[in-house]
Amino acid sequence: xxxxxxxxxxxxxxxxxxxxxxxxxxxxxxxxxxxxxxxxxxxxxxxxxxxxxxxxxxxxxxxxxxxxxxxxxxxxxxxxxxxxxxxxxxxxxxxxxxxxxxxxxxxxxxxxxxxxxxxxxxxxxxxxxxxxxxxxxxxxxxxxxxxxxxxxxxxxxxxxxxxxxxxxxxxxxxxxxxxxxxxxxxxxxxxxxxxxxxxxxxxxxxxxxxxxxxxxxxxxxxxxxxxxxxxxxxxxxxxxxxxxxxxxxxxxxxxxxxxxxxxxxxxxxxxxxxxxxxxxxxxxxxxxxxxxxxx
Amino acid sequence: xxxxxxxxxxxxxxxxxxxxxxxxxxxxxxxxxxxxxxxxxxxxxxxxxxxxxxxxxxxxxxxxxxxxxxxxxxxxxxxxxxxxxxxxxxxxxxxxxxxxxxxxxxxxxxxxxxxxxxxxxxxxxxxxxxxxxxxxxxxxxxxxxxxxxxxxxxxxxxxxxxxxxxxxxxxxxxxxxxxxxxxxxxxxxxxxxxxxxxxxxxxxxxxxxxxxxxxxxxxxxxxxxxxxxxxxxxxxxxxxxxxxxxxxxxxxxxxxxxxxxxxxxxxxxxxxxxxxxxxxxxxxxxxxxxxxxxxxxxxxxxxxxxxxxxxxxxxxxxxxxxxxxxxxxxxxxxxxxxxxxxxxxxxxxxxxxxxxxxxxxxxxxxxxxxxxxxxxxxxxxxxxxxxxxxxxxxxx
Numbered sequence: 001x002x003x004x005x006x007x008x009x010x011x012x013x014x015x016x017x018x019x020x021x022x023x024x025x026x027x028x029x030x031x032x033x034x035x036x037x038x039x040x041x042x043x044x045x046x047x048x049x050x051x052x053x054x055x056x057x058x059x060x061x062x063x064x065x066x067x068x069x070x071x072x073x074x075x076x077x078x079x080x081x082x083x084x085x086x087x088x089x090x091x092x093x094x095x096x097x098x099x100x101x102x103x104x105x106x107x108x109x110x111x112x113x114x115x116x117x118x119x120x121x122x123x124x125x126x127x128x129x130x131x132x133x134x135x136x137x138x139x140x141x142x143x144x145x146x147x148x149x150x151x152x153x154x155x156x157x158x159x160x161x162x163x164x165x166x167x168x169x170x171x172x173x174x175x176x177x178x179x180x181x182x183x184x185x186x187x188x189x190x191x192x193x194x195x196x197x198x199x200x201x202x203x204x205x206x207x208x209x210x211x212x213x214x215x216x217x218x219x220x221x222x223x224x225x226x227x228x229x230x231x232x233x234x235x236x237x238x239x240x241x242x243x244x245x246x247x248x249x250x251x252x253x254x255x256x257x258x259x260x261x262x263x264x265x266x267x268x269x270x271x272x273x274x275x276x277x278x279x280x281x282x283x284x285x286x287x288x289x290x291x292x293x294x295x
Numbered sequence: 296x297x298x299x300x301x302x303x304x305x306x307x308x309x310x311x312x313x314x315x316x317x318x319x320x321x322x323x324x325x326x327x328x329x330x331x332x333x334x335x336x337x338x339x340x341x342x343x344x345x346x347x348x349x350x351x352x353x354x355x356x357x358x359x360x361x362x363x364x365x366x367x368x369x370x371x372x373x374x375x376x377x378x379x380x381x382x383x384x385x386x387x388x389x390x391x392x393x394x395x396x397x398x399x400x401x402x403x404x405x406x407x408x409x410x411x412x413x414x415x416x417x418x419x420x421x422x423x424x425x426x427x428x429x430x431x432x433x434x435x436x437x438x439x440x441x442x443x444x445x446x447x448x449x450x451x452x453x454x455x456x457x458x459x460x461x462x463x464x465x466x467x468x469x470x471x472x473x474x475x476x477x478x479x480x481x482x483x484x485x486x487x488x489x490x491x492x493x494x495x496x497x498x499x500x501x502x503x504x505x506x507x508x509x510x511x512x513x514x515x516x517x518x519x520x521x522x523x524x525x526x527x528x529x530x531x532x533x534x535x536x537x538x539x540x541x542x543x544x545x546x547x548x549x550x551x552x553x554x555x556x557x558x559x560x561x562x563x564x565x566x567x568x569x570x571x572x573x574x575x576x577x578x579x580x581x582x583x584x585x586x587x588x589x590x591x592x593x594x595x596x597x598x599x600x601x602x603x604x605x606x607x608x609x610x611x612x613x614x615x616x617x618x619x620x621x622x623x624x625x626x627x628x629x630x631x632x633x634x635x636x637x638x639x640x641x642x643x644x645x646x647x648x649x650x651x652x653x654x655x656x657x658x659x660x661x662x663x664x665x666x667x668x669x670x671x672x673x674x675x676x677x678x679x680x681x682x683x684x685x686x687x688x689x690x691x
Contacts, residue, residue, distance in 0.1 A: 034460075035460045035463070035464065081663050081667070084667055085666070085667065088670075090459060090460065091396075091398045091459065091460070091463075092666055092670070094398070094460055094463065095398075095602060095606060095662060095666060096662065096663050096666050096667070098599055098602065098659075098662065099603075099659045099660065099661075099662035099663035099666070100659070100663060101659070102599065102655055102656065102658070102659030102662075103656050103659040103660050103663070106648065106652045106653070106655055106656040106659070107648075107656070109648075109652060110648040110652065220467070220471070220595075223464045223467060223468075224464070224468060226464075227461060227464050227465070231460070231461070262479055263479065264475065264478055264479055264487075266475075268471070268475070269471065269472060269475050272468035272471050272472055273472070275464075275465065275468055276453065276465065276468065279453070279456070279457065279461070279465060280453065280456075283456050283457060283461070284461075291458075
């Protein structure tokens with residue numbers, strides 16, 4: 001039982017990272033109807049930027065500056081590479097984001113260097129005991145940060161006029177424009193938000209381990225998350241993120257019992273298999289809106 | 296292009312009748328000198344190479360390509376050979392993405408299936424890895440292709456339920472799952488970082504991978520060229536047939552196509568099967584020159600490279616796929632030359648930014664630049680040049 005709860009706690013921590021990433025995907029999807037494959041690169045760039053800033057600003061300051069910095073980078077990318085393509089086929093824009101992802105990742109990867117690059121977090125691999133269960137502090141921190149972000153986003157979308165404008169643009173761009181909403185500004189803001197969220201996710205994903213060139217692969221697991229939750233559902237992203245995190249962690253923990261013949265851990269595979277299963281049952285994810293097709 | 300109304304189109308019995316009554320005089324009257332765009336029959340309009348300059352041009356390109364090994368150095372020939380093989384895979388992806396409009400990031404998986412199936416077919420039965428000892432070249436080329444096509448047919452039912460970006464992400468998952476299977480099935484693949492031997496082509500008693508009267512690079516180049524020409528003709532014929540038109544209808548508006556009587560599930564399945572077949576053939580030839588390949592070759596990166604080939608070359612064109620693949624194949628060579636011009640780029644793998652990363656960044660930026668400024672790719676640039684000279688000295 002203790003092992004089970006340890007795995008669940010680790011899964012929730014990992015799931016919180018997926019939630020932060022998935023929220024970025026969903027925010028961009030809701031505003032532009034495009035899946036941005038550039039999120040992994042922003043996550044990697046965020047973690048690397050923070051690790052460079054930590055010695056100067058301290059960890060908390062570095063996270064704030066880093067998140068804002070990557071948000072601005074995402075803003076610039078949207079302006080240069082994505083905005084000219086508005087109105088073109090969705091698939092074309094998605095492929096452009098793949099191109100952006102590759103370029104940003106290589107540029108960021110150039111700063112990794114040969115020395116182990118640490119994000120400079122105060123948690124490392126330390127644990128606290130809750131009952132019999134050893135819970136890693138970084139997982140608790142990720143979970144708390146995720147809850148704070150989700151509540152803040154909820155308040156932002158519900159209460160602020162900018163949030164209202166974003167919701168309006170997501171519902172109907174033309175109607176929103178007719179009411180005076182600047183849809184361009186909504187696009188820009190959603191990219192900046194997604195970039196910032198990815199950077200924050202990167203900080204927690206990097207906590208405890210040095211950053212290397214394959215760090216961005218973590219973010220790929222956020223793609224199954226948004227499919228499981230439904231591409232256009234913020235609530236779905238939260239639920240699916242935690243679900244995928246826990247399932248992955250459990251499979252990882254019980255791998256040797258489940259599949260004694262397989263040497264490589266099946267944990268990395270779990271999100272994708274879960275995605276396939278969910279899609280077979282519900283092609284629009286658990287909470288996604290069913291698309292109505294018109295000729 | 297000459298428009299023809301549907302009632303003029305010969306069909307069924309009428310069509311057969313026309314075929315039978317074809318006389319040499321009728322044939323000759325079709326081409327009018329100096330009017331290359333004047334078509335006098337529907338069949339002429341739909342011909343694979345519908346103008347005389349196209350026929351001559353393609354013939355010239357094939358002849359030049361066939362004679363190239365006599366004048367080119369072997370290391371460049373090896374790169375060109377890789378380009379030819381990648382072209383086959385790019386043509387396959389273009390059938391799926393370009394003609395049928397189904398975005399797939401899973402091409403690397405099918406490339407891998409083809410590579411492993413052919414290696415197993417041709418492999419030594421007594422060897423360390425799975426092998427059946429069928430070392431007849433056409434057999435294992437077809438076998439690998441068919442194995443990949445079967446994998447495509449198995450995936451298609453899931454894929455036909457999904458559209459657009461959902462499909463892209465699911466096929467991405469396919470690459471991850473496939474990569475795991477390749478790594479884990481050590482009897483077949485040799486496992487991570489180890490790899491297994493690629494099939495060894497022996498053709499008419501001469502081992503193509505051993506230098507003889509001609510070097511290994513020359514012989515393999517010719518093999519690749521022959522397979523590419525066959526694949527290209529095949530793909531072009533598919534594209535201009537009933538299947539190709541159905542795929543284009545699915546791409547342009549799938550609901551509208553369905554209403555018109557195009558069976559969506561069936562044609563998406565066909566697109567997946569055809570595309571995977573080409574991918575498989577590409578995969579099994581890709582490592583013939585190197586001899587050994589590991590499961591870490593079939594990652595998302597390879598899929599993205601194929602997407603880059605299709606987009607840089609030109610969506611829904613066979614010649615564009617070949618141009619794109621050639622460019623991508625030449626990129627490592629181009630980026631290897633970069634350190635002498637830009638001193639901050641190193642060729643050492645453990646320093647950054649090194650030439651391998653720069654190469655990746657180049658095709659990332661090429662994707663973005665082409666989609667922003669020339670969405671029709673290299674083929675679009677060629678069309679512009681052609682139109683300029685066609686309408687010379689007028690600009691329109």
